[in-house]
Amino acid sequence: MxxxxxxxxxxxxxxxxxxxxxxxxxxxxxxxxxxxxxxxxxxxxxxxxxxxxxxxxxxxxxxxxxxxxxxxxxxxxxxxxxxxxxxxxxxxxxxxxxxxxxxxxxxxxxxxxxxxxxxxTARLTHDLPFPYLLLLVSGGHCQLLAVEGVGRYRRYGGTIDDAVGEAFDKTAKLLELGYPGGPAVERRARSGDPRRIALPRPMVGRPGCDFSFSGLKTAVRHALGKLESVTPQDRADLAAAFQAAVADVLADRSARALARFQAETGQSGPLVVAGGVAANATLRARLSDVAQAQGTELIAPPMALxxxxxxxxxxxxxxxxxxxxxxxxxxxxxxxxxxxxxxxxxxxxxxxxxxxxxx
Missing domain, CATH: 3.30.420.40 (ATPase, nucleotide binding domain)
Incomplete structure (x- = not known):
């Protein structure tokens, strides 16, 4: 065919x-x-x-x-x-x-x-059987779903405001890192200290599997405004702090969803991540740790897909x-x-x- x-x-x-x-x-x-x-x-x-x-x-x-x-x-x-x-x-x-x-x-x-x-896409690249848990993260979407079959999806949670990719783009614009924002933030974060500037972790620890990124983006703007003169290192540190905060949020929400999925299906997983933001290597590594901690694996398509x-x-x-x-x-x-x-x-x-x- x-x-x-x-x-x-x-x-x-x-x-x-x-x-x-x-x-x-x-x-x-x-x-x-x-x-x-x-x-x-x-x-x-x-x-x-x-x-x-x-x-x-x-x-x-x-x-x-x-x-x-x-x-x-x-x-x-x-x-x-x-x-x-x-x-x-x-x-x-x-x-x-x-x-x-x-x-x-x-x-x-x-x-x-x-x-x-x-x-x-994971079924194209990995011949993955149903069911599996999906974290869909892109410029316009951020949600966790149980994928039970073609056309059969149960939504565990989603963003109540900005999608994660949109938050990356807006943060990159605040930091004057260029477009597209996701790759720009990831590149600059490599030379930054994620612990220097404290940023919030919206929704972490709360019941359910919903996300929120609007407040995190606003926190970046406020942190930027408190700096007397913004240096290249300041931008790198803020990029690293933002990326670390996003990783913590995605990890917390995904861990909760994976526990729910495993309880409902009686299966160990896996956790699948898809969408443009799934190309971020730091986020992939963090999600892989989440999957391993709960006895399963992270499956992500090749970057180009x-x-x-x-x-x-x-x-x-x-x-x-x-x-x-x-x-x-x-x-x-x-x-x-x-x-x-x-x-x-x-x-x-x-x-x-x-x-x-x-x-």
Whole structure:
């Protein structure tokens, strides 16, 4: 089975081809064009610029992905695309491209929730069986979920304000470290002392599995304001203190969720981390300690598959398609689409072609 996946929900234009072969042979092509330089001047993603950039590049990227995979449209079993959540203009570009390909070539179309793409990536890379606990951490999302199957998610907790990736970006902006914020803070933190400046650990020790990062970001701003003259070392120390605080919060919340997951399922784990923030090596190391302390392991996709990419969308589409899920060409784009609102596909659903759906 071969699936083409298209991802355009934010500022990466991506296309990939995956198969259901052995683990090592699943990823046939995975191309990503990042728009960092186009948004760097503004210190964040500008939705209109992102959508126009997707529109300019998506056709060539799809063609190159097919060439790299050594296949043509006729060889594909289905076309998958992110249909939400995300910046609606960007989502529309990728979704309509996928629908057009499906209609012209008579292929089934599979609508993919962007978050489910992240949630199932560990099954692409590690052949991981269900169930497992997922920590999803990105620029727009921060939540803990029990992953029980394709389309079957139970939410243990989430952020009550900022997502962790958003907090990284805003902290980097306060410290004048550049964009994107996550990698910038991580780089500067390497030369900093995380103990010099005390920062709070919001929600640590409290019942439940929710997160809060708005107060931590504000604490960085207040600490910065107390310094008479801000030196490069001050910025490094604040970056290190912020990253350490985030690590403590994620560790505490994840430990609570993992204990709950193990009690409810009677299984030891594992703990899976996904999303752009999962590329942070310091956070990975801390989460690995949490997993080991509770008798399990941390599973994280390769760095290139943590940030937005087409492979995760193609794989989620493949997982849904082989269970019988096919969506109509009138499926709408969704700027908001909670992961725990998905329904599980049923094996009894017939896999219609796009030409049948269009008629």
């Amino acid at each position: 071969l699936i083409l996946g298209i991802e355009t929900s934010c500022d990466e234009t991506a296309a990939a081809v995956v198969s259901d072969a052995d683990v090592g042979a699943r990823l046939r092509a995975n191309l990503v064009f990042t728009q960092l330089e186009e948004h760097r001047l503004y210190g964040g993603v500008v939705p209109e610029i992102a959508a126009r950039s997707h529109l300019e590049r998506i056709d060539a990227l799809v063609a190159e992905a097919l060439r790299e995979a050594g296949v043509d449209f006729a060889d594909l079993d289905a076309i998958a695309a992110t249909t939400g959540p995300g910046l609606i203009g960007g989502v529309m570009v990728g979704m309509m491209t996928a629908k057009a390909i499906a209609a012209v070539h008579g292929k089934p179309f599979v609508a993919v929730n962007h978050l489910e793409g992240h949630a199932l 943590c940030t937005d990419n087409g492979a995760m969308i193609a794989w989620a589409g493949l997982e849904r398609f082989r269970l019988g899920a096919v969506d109509g060409l009138d499926f709408p784009a969704r700027p908001r689409w909670p992961l725990d609102s998905l329904s599980a596909p049923t094996a009894s659903t017939p896999a219609a072609t796009a030409s049948e759906l269009a008629s």
